[in-house]
Amino acid sequence: MxxxxxxxxxxxxxxxxxxxxxxxxxxxxxxxVTGAIVGGPVGAAVGGIAGAVLGTAIDPPPERVVTYVxxxxxxxxxxxxxxxxxxxxPLPQTVVLTPIPEAPQYAYTYxxxxxxxxxxxxxxxxxxxx
Numbered sequence: 440m441x442x443x444x445x446x447x448x449x450x451x452x453x454x455x456x457x458x459x460x461x462x463x464x465x466x467x468x469x470x471x472v473t474g475a476i477v478g479g480p481v482g483a484a485v486g487g488i489a490g491a492v493l494g495t496a497i498d499p500p501p502e503r504v505v506t507y508v509x510x511x512x513x514x515x516x517x518x519x520x521x522x523x524x525x526x527x528x529p530l531p532q533t534v535v536l537t538p539i540p541e542a543p544q545y546a547y548t549y550x551x552x553x554x555x556x557x558x559x560x561x562x563x564x565x566x567x568x569x
Contacts, residue, residue: 497527500545500556500565507539508547508554509568518550529562530555536562 520531536546536559546559554568 497563497565501542504539504542504545504556505566505568507541508556511537511547511554514549517552518548520550524550524553524555524564524567526564526567528564530557530564532562534562 518534520534522528522531524530530548530550534548534550536548536557538559539545539547544558545565546557548555548557555564556566556568557563558565
């Protein structure tokens with residue numbers, strides 16, 4: 440039983456990048472299928488939950504939010520952080536976020552010379568723009 444659970448967890452972690460790009464519904468479906476293959480009905484339940492959580496965590500913002508952030512001027516003073524800016528990872532709480540008026544569930548900032556869309560509640564990076 441331990442081998443099945445470890446194998447299921449490994450497959451869920453390996454498939455995280457692909458599942459995260461697809462959103463909640465397909466994340467749940469992909470996780471359930473992977474879990475079922477490895478661990479049967481229990482694996483399907485665990486994989487479905489894990490896939491849904493991962494898919495929800497990093498759904499990309501709507502195009503209007505991306506366009507708004509791209510149109511904003513770059514600040515005079517760049518903000519630099521020591522950690523790598525990665526989708527799904529939080530920024531330091533010391534980074535100043537600018538709210539997006541038409542979409543208050545998102546904010547943006549300029550970190551390490553990149554435009555970054557962030558969840559203002561958790562400081563989690565939602566999208567990095569080049």
